Amino acid sequence: MDLKKVVNQFIYTASLSEIRTGKKCIINTINPHSFCEAKKDKQFAEALLSGDVLLPDGSGIVLATKILTGSKINKIAGADIHQYLLEKANLKNQKVFYLGASEKTLQLISNKIKIEFPNIKMESYSPPYKPEFSELDTSLMTSSVNNFKPDILFVGMTAPKQEKWVYANKDNIDASIIVSIGAVFDFYAGTVKRSSPFWINLGLEWLPRLVKEPRRLWKRNFVSTPLFLVYLIKEKFFSF
Incomplete structure (x- = not known):
């Protein structure tokens, strides 16, 4: 995957x-870590680039766009698109489905949705936690979504698994908007605290998370x- 082509x-x-x-509409996000992973994983690269919208979810992507194209853009995190779509869905009395995370996390999300966005109808499904899904797993996941027919499907199963799963099954998913947003499920549920606006505005949202979860996040920050x-x-x- 070519960085200049991606930002251009x-x-x-x-x-x-x-x-x-x-x-x-399929919406994905990209940051420096997912770009590096996609360089090694052709299917992940195809999944990221085949979507309709690729959001710059990382200060590194914003920097690369500025350096390689001269364009100044704003970082748009998964949490930003999640909040934006929930607000729109609440105004339109739409249906939203959450696919991913644990039953506990999904219940916390449901409780919060009822308070903050009372006009939204919500359903969810917690898939098994495993590296790859079987055909039966996928059938149960898609059936759960399609029986509800959501306007918006949020997928939170960590990258690259979530993007690759959506890419492989998008034609069989009955939802108008499909968004892969990973850790946002935990942010919104409150099981993981997102960095404060102070760090976000400095372009250092990753730093407090690294301090809290060094074993999980060291690779993306130090590699x-x-x-x-x-x-x-x-x-x-050196590109000509």
């Missing part, structure tokens, strides 16, 4: 209000981030 042709640069949702910078330097100074 695929990164979403407009405001959230301009996302067209008149037909089935993927430096590697991403190497890719950026190569694209800027």
Whole structure:
């Protein structure tokens, strides 16, 4: 996957209000870690780039866009698109489905939705926690979604599993908007605290999370981030 091509042709640069949702719309996010993973995983790269909207969920992507294209864009995190779509869904009395996470997390989300967005009808399904899903797993997951026929499907099964699953099953999913947002399920449920606006505005949202979860997040910060910078330097100074 070519970084210059990604920021030139695929990164979403407009405001959230301009996302067209008149037909089935698949929304993905990308950050330096997922870019580096996609460099090694062709199916993941195809899943990311085949969607309708690829949001710049990382200060590294914002920086790369500025350096390689001269364009100044804003970071749009998974939590941002989640909040935006919930507000729209509440105004339109829409149905929302959450696919992923534990039953406990989904119940916390349900409780919060009822308070904050009372006009939304919500259902959910907690798939088994495993590296890959069987045909039976996928059948149960898609059936749960399709029986409810949501306007919006949020998928939270961590990258790259969530994006690859949506990519493989998108034609069999009866939902108008499909969004892969990973850790946002835990952020919204309150089981994991998102970094404060102070760190987010500094472009350092990752830092407090790394301090809290070093064993889980060390790779993306001490391996993927430096590697991403190497890719950026190569694209800027050694690509002809």
